[in-house]
Amino acid sequence: MENYTYNSFTLQLEGLNVSKDSVYPVFLFFFFSYIFIIVMNAGIALLVFTDKSLHQPMYLLFCNLPVNDILGNSIMVPRLLSDMLLLRSEPLISYYECVVQAFTTHMFGTAAHTVLMIMAFDRYVAICNPLRYAAIMTNRMVIKLTVSAWGVALVLVGILLGLTVRLNRCRTLITNPYCDNASLFKLSCESVFINNVYGLTFTVVLFTASIGSMVLTYTKITVVCLMSKNKSLNSKALKTCSTHLVVYLIMLISGYIVIILHRFPQYSDYRKLSAILFHIIPGSLNPIIYGVQSAEICKSLSRLFRSKPVMPLF
Template sequence: MENSTTHFHPSVMTLGFGEMTSIKYLYCALVIVWYLMIILCNNAVIAIVILHKMFQPMYIFISTLCFNSLFGSFAFYPSLFINLLQDVQTISYVGCIVQDFVINAYVGCEITILTVMGFDRYVSICNPLRYNTIMSPTTVYKLIATVWMYPLILITIHIILTIRLPLCDSVILKIYCDNWSVVRLSCVDTTVNNIYGIFIIVATLVTMPLLVFISYVEILRVCARSSKDFRSKALQTCAPHLISITNFLVDVLFEATLYRFTPTNLPYTLRVFMSVNVLVVPPILNPLIYGFKTHKIRRKMFKLFFQNIIPLKCLSTVSR
């Protein structure tokens, strides 16, 4: 008879903080500063879009991208900060599964949003006269719904397949819970999980970038037949999107390939860098590049700061 004690769902999972605890207060300071910057920058872009009623499709998609950054960061940074202050870095099994779901959903939504933004740029540059017809409010609402529902459905199935697995261990190699880290702790066959994981990779990290690539091929074809001024404006419009999607894909593929297959053979510092890069760089990079590269948002930001904040400070100084 098989020993039932080897198969269990642990109530607490131990996280792989390792060497980070030796200078944990420094990491705590860095985490809180970085998280506050993420909150400030992303909320600033969202607030500007809402307050100034910039409800054109591009700005709606930018706001959605910023909201997704806040969504993913909320599942990572508070937990990381709390664990750094503890003597033993643990997370409940339920908390681990929730964190797993949110972080994977964040990654799926991010690539889907960037794909939709690529389609928006394609329509804007290749079919400018039909832009308002194609990107109607109804179409935008449908695209926003797809941005959230498509990855959430995929990840929900992924999590259901994971929670059915009995585990033989409770030690996560990363400093947060992700799906593969939990699945690899199972002592039963995980072929179904592996096949579905490959399906998700194809459905998101292969299909979505391919659609973006097709969009940009068409954009380049139109630019090649257009004037120099048109090409300059088109490329300037596309630059923030290209920076965002290139950085995100490099982060995700870096982590998904190297860390998935050889986590224990890599130096600890490199393992941590690979695992958190996708949660560190995009949430702060996106609002910065769209805030400074998108002319209308940049102008509203400068107007808010120089005409509202600074004059108020000057008035308060004069009144003294």
């Protein structure tokens, strides 16, 4: 029989189903992944902010991704590592901490979409309207785009969680290794119709705007490249756009896997693991794919370490 506890401020997380022999290998994998994410993303962001040669719209907008990856992983991964190290199969978490974790988790996913959208706009202006690029992509425009990306994410996620925290709770089990909105409103015995409607609308609007902007942007960029006989322009466009597209596809596929596995309760263990990897994989690959492959960033690194020039990976 299900245990009903009215508005309890202590919740129970459903941890990962890991055997005792696998706990430490899994722990070490998550631990070193987290260290790698923090070091790489913080290093790239610090490099861009300190090197004046990288104070260009493309790199300044890109810095939003490392910041988002650091924030998204820092709220979730250390808590997960703590529970695994203490061998808690069903760890406890306070309601307020759970709400903060859910808010940060959804901000991470939403901001990833909005940030990549403003980065796509920057690439569109640079390739399709190069003569006016400097006039359009001013410092003021970069600030406006950055504030818009985070502001839209904040409003959308704020409403999402606001609709959830208003509900009374009669359950205490979070069926996830960390808190998210769906797990929180499932604790309620009240009607969650509004939550489901807004959640579905939120997802459809975000994905439609995100995918639509990418398709429109890259269609126009492709048309310009096909019509242009400038091989140098086409090569540069292919390099920067393919990098941006790969980062976007990694984030999109990671998110879709989690959404799809939600529809198959029998694969709950895979869903939990994929939900964690949704944070770890993009956070680990973004600085490598988008940062280290850049010729300008590699030159900046070579100047920093005063060694031979570092060649781009791609």
